[in-house]
Amino acid sequence: xxxxxxxxxxxxxxxxxxxxxxxxxxxxxxxxxxxxxxxxxxxxxxxxxxxxxxxxxxxxxxxxxxxxxxxxxxxxxxxxxxxxxxxxxxxxxxxxxxxxxxxxxxxxxxxxxxxxxxxxxxxxxxxxxxxxxxxxxxxxxxxxxxxxxxxxxxxxxxxxxxxxxxxxxxxxxxxxxxxxxxxxxxxxxxxxxxxxxxxxxxxxxxxxxxxxxxxxxxxxxxxxxxxxxxxxxxxxxxxxxxxxxxxxxxxxxxxxxxxxxxxxxxxxxxxxxxxxxxxxxxxxxxxxxxxxxxxxxxxxxxxxxxxxxxxxxxxxx
Amino acid sequence: xxxxxxxxxxxxxxxxxxxxxxxxxxxxxxxxxxxxxxxxxxxxxxxxxxxxxxxxxxxxxxxxxxxxxxxxxxxxxxxxxxxxxxxxxxxxxxxxxxxxxxxxxxxxxxxxxxxxxxxxxxxxxxxxxxxxxxxxxxxxxxxxxxxxxxxxxxxxxxxxxxxxxxxxxxxxxxxxxxxxxxxxxxxxxxxxxxxxxxxxxxxxxxxxxxxxxxxxxxxxxxxxxxxxxxxxxxxxxxxxxxxxxxxxxxxxxxxxxxxxxxxxxxxx
Numbered sequence: 001x002x003x004x005x006x007x008x009x010x011x012x013x014x015x016x017x018x019x020x021x022x023x024x025x026x027x028x029x030x031x032x033x034x035x036x037x038x039x040x041x042x043x044x045x046x047x048x049x050x051x052x053x054x055x056x057x058x059x060x061x062x063x064x065x066x067x068x069x070x071x072x073x074x075x076x077x078x079x080x081x082x083x084x085x086x087x088x089x090x091x092x093x094x095x096x097x098x099x100x101x102x103x104x105x106x107x108x109x110x111x112x113x114x115x116x117x118x119x120x121x122x123x124x125x126x127x128x129x130x131x132x133x134x135x136x137x138x139x140x141x142x143x144x145x146x147x148x149x150x151x152x153x154x155x156x157x158x159x160x161x162x163x164x165x166x167x168x169x170x171x172x173x174x175x176x177x178x179x180x181x182x183x184x185x186x187x188x189x190x191x192x193x194x195x196x197x198x199x200x201x202x203x204x205x206x207x208x209x210x211x212x213x214x215x216x217x218x219x220x221x222x223x224x225x226x227x228x229x230x231x232x233x234x235x236x237x238x239x240x241x242x243x244x245x246x247x248x249x250x251x252x253x254x255x256x257x258x259x260x261x262x263x264x265x266x267x268x269x270x271x272x273x274x275x276x277x278x279x280x281x282x283x284x285x286x287x288x289x290x291x292x293x294x295x296x297x298x299x300x301x302x303x304x305x306x307x308x309x310x311x312x313x314x315x316x317x
Numbered sequence: 318x319x320x321x322x323x324x325x326x327x328x329x330x331x332x333x334x335x336x337x338x339x340x341x342x343x344x345x346x347x348x349x350x351x352x353x354x355x356x357x358x359x360x361x362x363x364x365x366x367x368x369x370x371x372x373x374x375x376x377x378x379x380x381x382x383x384x385x386x387x388x389x390x391x392x393x394x395x396x397x398x399x400x401x402x403x404x405x406x407x408x409x410x411x412x413x414x415x416x417x418x419x420x421x422x423x424x425x426x427x428x429x430x431x432x433x434x435x436x437x438x439x440x441x442x443x444x445x446x447x448x449x450x451x452x453x454x455x456x457x458x459x460x461x462x463x464x465x466x467x468x469x470x471x472x473x474x475x476x477x478x479x480x481x482x483x484x485x486x487x488x489x490x491x492x493x494x495x496x497x498x499x500x501x502x503x504x505x506x507x508x509x510x511x512x513x514x515x516x517x518x519x520x521x522x523x524x525x526x527x528x529x530x531x532x533x534x535x536x537x538x539x540x541x542x543x544x545x546x547x548x549x550x551x552x553x554x555x556x557x558x559x560x561x562x563x564x565x566x567x568x569x570x571x572x573x574x575x576x577x578x579x580x581x582x583x584x585x
Contacts (some may be wrong), residue, residue, distance in 0.1 A: 019581075049581075057413055058579040079419035086417075088582060090410040092333070094340030103336070106329040107418040109322040151414070 007069040009033050010054055010159065010190060015063035017049055024049040025214045028063070032192060032209075036185045038201030039194040041211035047194035048087060050211070051161045055084045067159055068190075080108075083152035087163040089144065091136040097147050098123065098132040101154055108155055122154035127176055141168035149177065159190040166195065178204060233257050233271035235299035236278065241292040243268040246285060255281050269299060326420045330428025331435070333415075334402070338436050343401040347394035351440035354386050358448040362455030369456060374464070375472065378452050379537035382445060382476060387531055391441045391483055392509060398437050399491035400501040402429040403575065410582045423572040426492075430568050433488050434481075442480035446473045475536040482534070486527045486560035489567035496574045520548045527563065530556040 010032040017024035025046040039047045052058045053065050056072025065071065070078045091100060098119055105115035123129045126146040131139065136147065145168045152160060162181075166174050181204060185191045195201050201208060210218040240246055247259040247268055255278045258271040272278040285291050338344030358381070369377060403426075406412035415425050453469060454461040465473075490508065494501040515526040523529045533550035534557065551559070 052581060055417060057416060058581050059577075075416070076419045076421055079417060082417075084417050086413055088410050088413055092337050092340075092411050092414070093409075094336065103329070103333050104414060104418065106332070107326055107415070107420050109325045109329075 006031055006066065009068070010192065011064075011066050012050070012053070013064045015053060015060045015065055017053060017058060018061045023214045024058075025053070025211075028216050030209060030216060030219065032190060032207070034185075034188055034190050035206040036181060036191045036193065036204055038205030038208045039192060039211060040196070040201050040208055041194075042196055045196075045211045046214040047196075047211055048163055049214075051084065051086075051163050051192070051194060054161060055079075055082060079157075080155075081158045082161065083155065083157035083159070084161045085148045085152035085163060085165050087167070089141075091144065091147070093137070095136050096133055097128055097136055097139070097143075097150075100136055100147065101132075101150060104151055105154055118154050118156075119150075122150040125153060125180060126150035127173065142170060142173055145169055146173070146177075149180075153184070157189070160184060160192065162191065162193045164194055164196070233273050234275045234278075236270050236272065236275070237267065237295075237297040237299045238270060238282070239267040239294040239296075241266075241294075242290075246282075246291045246293075249285055249290060250278070250281060253281055267294075323421075323424060327424050327428045327431070330415070330420065330425055331432040334429045334432035335436060337406075337411075338398060338432065341401070341405065343397045343405055344436060346397045347437060348440055350390040350394040350397075351437075351444045353390050354381060354448045355444045355451065357381075357385075358451045358455075362451055365455070368460070369452075374452060374456055375537050376539065378449050379535060379539045381448070382479075383532060383535060383539055386441065386445050386448075387479070387483055388509075388512060388528065391437070391480060392487060392512070394437055394441060395433075395484055395487040396491050396501065396505045398433045399430070399488040400495040400505070402433055402492055402495060403571075403578075404495040404499075404501070407580070407582070413580050416580055422575045422578070426572040426575050427568065430488065430492055430571070433492070434484055437484040437488060438481045441484060442477040445476050445480050449473055449476060472536040475534065479531050479534050482557065482560045483527070483531050485564040486531075489564040489571070490527075492571045493567045493574070496571055496578075523548050524551070527560055530559045 010030070012028045012030040015028045016026045028046075028050065030050075039050065041047050049058065053060055054067055054072065056075060056078065059072075067078060067082055070081070072078055092103075095103065101119035101122060102112075102115040105118050106112075110118065119132075120129070123132045126149045128143065128146045128150055131143055136144065139147065145165065149162070149165060152162065165181075166177060169177060181191055181193065185206075193201060193204065207221055208219065209216055238246065243261050243265065247256075247261060247270075250256045250259065250270060255274055256270045256272045260269040262268060270278070279296070282293065282296060286293050338347075403412070406415070416422070449469075449472070450461060453464040456464075461469075491501060491505065494504050498504055512526050512528040515523055515528050518526070529548075530551050534553065538550075550556075
C-alpha cells in the first residue's frame with residue numbers, strides 16, 4: 001500500500017471521484033516521482049479529473065491526495081510548490097499577457113519589481129516576450145497556451161501539472177516547449193503531462209500512466225509498460241535467413257500463438273505470451289545453427305502499442 | 318504565512334477584482350445605474366427654469382434618494398456587482414486562476430467583497446452626493462454655498478455613509494445569493510419586493526428589512542404616505558452596526574461556501 005504522505009511524490013491513495021452518478025475516476029492509487037510522467041488516455045478518460053483532484057479544484061469522493069506531502073485543502077502551502085497549466089481557455093478581460101502574469105504573481109505576495117522580473121523570466125521561457133504587451137484577447141490559441149504555461153512556471157514550482165500543454169502549438173513551438181519540459185525535469189522537478197496524443201508522451205516521458213474510463217489501466221516506465229499487459233501477446237519482428245524453419249521450431253515448442261511470414265521471405269512476425277522463453281528459444285536456434293538471425297525487434301514495445309491493447313482493445317498488426 | 322503577506326494578498330485580490338469589474342459588463346452596468354440619478358438631476362435642474370421653493374429642495378432630494386437611489390439604482394447595481402463576484406468568474410471560467418494561487422479562499426472572498434464595496438460605495442455614494450450638489454446648485458447663484466453652510470455638508474456625508482452601508486449589506490446578500498443560486502435575479506426580485514413593502518409592515522417585521530435601518534439614517538425624513546405603518550426609526554447606535562453585522566455574517570458564510578467549492582466548469 002502506498003503512503004498517502006509521500007514527501008517527494010504526488011500521491012493518490014484509493015481516490016474516487018463521482019460527478020453525481022457519473023464516474024470521474026475510481027480507486028486510483030498512484031505515486032508519481034520526480035521526472036516527466038505522461039498521463040495518457042482518450043478524451044473523458046479522467047486525466048483532467050486527476051489533475052484537478054491533485055490541485056484541489058475538485059475534491060475526491062473517497063480517498064486522499066497529496067502533493068509532496070501537502071493536501072490540496074492547504075492552498076497556501078500547496079501552490080508555493082505547484083504550478084498547474086489547465087486546459088481552461090479563458091483569461092480575465094482586458095489584461096495584457098504581462099499584466100496577467102504580474103497580477104498572478106502579486107497574489108503570491110510579490111512586490112511590483114519582483115513580479116515584473118519573474119513575469120519577464122516566465123515570458124522568456126515560454127517564448128512570449130514580444131507579444132507580452134498585447135491584450136490577451138488578441139492572442140492566438142497557441143499564444144494563449146504559452147501564456148498558461150508561463151503562468152504555471154512563473155513562480156518556479158517544484159511540481160508542474162500540465163493538462164494537454166501542446167494543444168494549439170505549431171510544430172516549432174512544440175519543439176521549444178518540449179525542450180522546456182525536459183529542462184524543467186532535468187532541474188529535478190515533477191512534470192506531469194496529460195495528453196491523448198501518444199507519440200508526444202512516448203518521446204517525452206520517463207514514466208507513463210494509462211487511464212481509461214476513470215481507471216488507471218497501466219503505469220510504469222515507458223518501455224517497462226509491456227509487462228503490464230502480460231496477458232496480451234507480445235509481437236516480435238525477426239529478420240532471418242530461414243523464417244519458415246524458425247516458425248516451425250517456435251510453433252513446435254508452443255512458445256508462439258501466431259506467426260506471420262514476411263512476403264520477402266526474409267523474416268517473420270511472431271506473437272508470444274511468454275517473451276522470456278521465446279527469446280531463449282531464439283538464442284538456442286542461433287547457437288544450434290538452425291537459422292541465422294539478422295535482427296530481433298519488439299514490434300510493439302512502445303506506449304502506442306500498449307495504449308492500443310489497453311485503451312482501444314486492438315491487436316497491433 | 319505572515320500577516321503582512323496576507324494583507325498584501327488581500328490587496329492584490331481586491332485590485333485584480335476591481336480591474337475585472339472595470340473591464341467587465343457587470344461593473345459598467347453598476348456604473349450606469351450609479352450615474353443615472355445625476356443625469357436625472359441635471360435634466361431636472363436644466364429643464365426646470367424656476368427654483369424649487371425654499372425648504373423643498375432637501376425634501377425632494379430625500380425622496381429621490383430613498384425611492385430611486387436606495388431602492389432601485391443602488392439595489393440593482395449591487396445585484397450586478399456582488400452577484401457576479403464568484404458566479405461571474407465561474408461563468409467566465411476564470412475562477413481557477415485565483416484558486417490555483419497560494420491564497421486562502423477566505424482571503425479571496427474577502428478581497429472580492431472589498432473590491433465590490435469600493436466600487437459600488439464610491440460610485441453610488443459619489444454620484445448621490447454629486448446629484449445632491451447639482452440640485453442645490455440649480456436653485457440659483459450662491460445657493461450651493463448657502464446650503465452647504467446650513468448643514469448641507471452633513472447631509473452629503475450622511476447620504477454617502479448610507480450608500481456605503483447599503484452597499485455593504487445588499488452586497489453581502491448578493492454575494493451569497495450568487496453562490497447558492499444559479500440565477501440570482503429571481504431571489505433578488507423577491508428581496509426587492511420585501512424591501513418595498515417594508516413601509517406597510519408592522520414594527521417587528523420592519524426590522525427584518527435592511528431598508529428600515531437605512532431610512533432611519535437618512536438625514537431628512539419623508540412622509541411615506543397614508544397607508545404606511547408609522548414606526549419608530551431605529552436609533553443610530555443600532556442602525557449603523559446592523560447592516561455591518563449582517564455583512565460580516567454573510568461574508569463569513571460566503572467564505573465557508575467558497576472553501577468547499579469545486580471548480581470544473583463542466584469539463585469531463
